[in-house]
Amino acid sequence: MKSLKLISSAIAMLICFVTMAQERTITGIISDENKQPLPGVTIINQTSKANTQTDFDGKYSIQAKTGDMLVITFIGYKTQRQKVQNSNIINIKMLPEMSSLQEVVVVGYGRSDSEYEDRSYARTERKAKKMVQAEMVQGYVAGVQVQNSANYIPSPIAIRGNANITPKNEPMYIIDGVPAKANQMSKINPNDIDNVSVLKDQAATSIYGSRAANGVVVISTKNELYKNLTEKELDKKLNIMPIPTEPTQEDYDAFVENAFESPKTAPLSTFSIDVDNASYTNIRRFLNNGQQVPKDAVRVEEMVNFFKYTYPQPKNEHPFSINTETSNSPWNTNTKILKIGLQGKNIPTENLPASNLVFLIDVSGSMSDMNKLPLLKQSLKILVNELRPKDKVAIVVYAGAAGMVLPPTSGDEKKTIIDALDKLQSGGSTAGGAGIELAYKTATENFIKDGNNRVILATDGDFNVGSSSNSDMEKLIEEKRKTGVFLTCLGYGMGNYKDSKMEILADKGNGNYAYIDNIQEANRFLGKEFKGSMFAIAKDVKIQIEFNPKQVQAYRLIGYENRKLRPEDFKNDAIDAGELGSNHTVTALYEIIPAGVKSDYLAEQPDDLKYTKAEPNSNNYSNELATIKFRYKKPDGEKSIEMVQVIENKSVVLEKASDDMKFSTAVAWFGLKLRDSKLISNKSSNDIAVLAKQGLSNDPDGYKAEFVRLVEISKQFN
Structure with a gap:
């Protein structure tokens, strides 16, 4: 009996020692004395020398064993030391090193040299x-x-x-x-x-x-x-002479904004949805750097869709709800704005399918800047922290050639994945085509049926070896789309940024596209909006709207110039369209000239023609503004499902419209102003800011308030 007790004690001690020796993930939040999160705090494991920093929300994650000492440092605060015990969560409150100085007064004292x-x-x-x-x-x-x-x-x-x-x-x-x-x-x-x-x-x-x-x-x-x-x-x-701006090597596709069309000659307006928001964050980068925004960098629909709106969740078998609202236009007298909003179904994280992800990372010489590869690596670490054990990640890189640096690895092996990211260095040319080939090959070889199979391309878009032209890239990515693998494009950097290539890849590759201008944006897109960014709940989503000519004299789609489709494309399941993610919102705006209203934006109308004159109809649908149709496929489906909804002919003044209507209209207005649109009469930044402020509700992260600040900054370029 005594020997049995000794054996039991030895086993218990052995289990204790093994447990203590196991490395595990320690997480927590670092805050200041006012309980506000601190970004950029350094956490070092004194034993293993591993280190990390807190993100924008003060959160961190680090590998440690029981008994390891964590050292937490931040400029202006006392260094903290915390021993790892049994808990996997360690929150730290930092204490200031000295009192903060509220004011520095300049005095004219000299030096004794x-x-x-x-x-x-x-x-x-x-x-x-x-x-x-x-x-x-x-x-x-x-x-x-x-x-x-x-x-x-x-x-x-x-x-x-x-x-x-x-x-x-x-x-x-x-x-x-x-x-x-x-x-x-x-x-x-x-x-x-x-x-x-x-x-x-x-x-x-x-x-x-x-x-x-x-x-x-x-x-x-x-x-x-x-x-x-x-x-x-x-x-x-201050007598400062203007400095000539350096020629930019950034590349944007030029396009002509949509004009007004008559429902009599163009009865159908058809387009693909667009959930990308890269244009907005790129515009933000220009304005924050005190630079004028290139006209072709502005895609109004991507600006509008950067923000989330309070549309209701779907209540039927379809994966999204449809919401419409009409009010008067703030930039043109006697026109109206029709807002169409889609709300994707919010699927709980635990119910989302397993992910098969391939990180395709540009490590060429052009990626050496701090806001390129270093930011890229920190961004992908945020995504890695969202992964579950059933998910897997592979890492493919390309420079002069393409190669795999990490085979498919389980999502619970976060340290292994992060270590592989940390070892990446930049150098060489950019064989983007070879990288895409290898990434898709890896994704298809590890394909998960009914899962989330996705290549995540992170680059500045500067492909200059092999298949480098936009047409070559378009053909390549259209071919890879047939594999059933989705694509997410993450853009980084400035100076030589190739927006045109990134947009083509995302548009043609069953994908979405984001421009990461800072770590906060990485945290938003890859962390907070992880589900919407990475999990498609519907693909090839198309919208077709038929306006009632008895109520609408002319209409124009605001933005979506690169997403317009022919009327016959609507029912053609072979035509690619946009994807909708879990809990994603999509918003589209039309400007309408009501029937009987005179407008400077309308071309001279021809006289009634003999053979096209419509016969009188007792039913003029006076209570209908338009009929809207949607077609979409399930993520793994090949046949479209159609939805139809009638839009009533009713409108409210903008002052009484919803906050979503006011804010989305203000964002579109700002985009049209940045594009120097010839179809808006009022281009006042002050009026845009006032309207945006009226729609500032539901802004927990401050993105809408930041938009108002950008409008204010833009005044210097008026």
């Missing part, structure tokens, strides 16, 4: 003020660095403690409430400066959004000399 010794105090003071103009910030706030520059060239300022993804850690500058650039700040007379404030982390991004990811330097002058000035006016007042 020999250069000043033989000069008058007044002259010394003036020169010292110039030299400390940038340096005045350093030393007062934890984590602020200033690089000295000769000849009074503007000194680069870096505010550390942020999860930076741009090549430079340069902060945002605000002068008397006006967003400014470093060269503008350097031109301000130091004698005019009243005070300088430095904002970091959440204090900065909560006010100025993602533009403030590297901190904000706020300068106030004594008499608010530069208040309410545009960037051009600020340059003029």
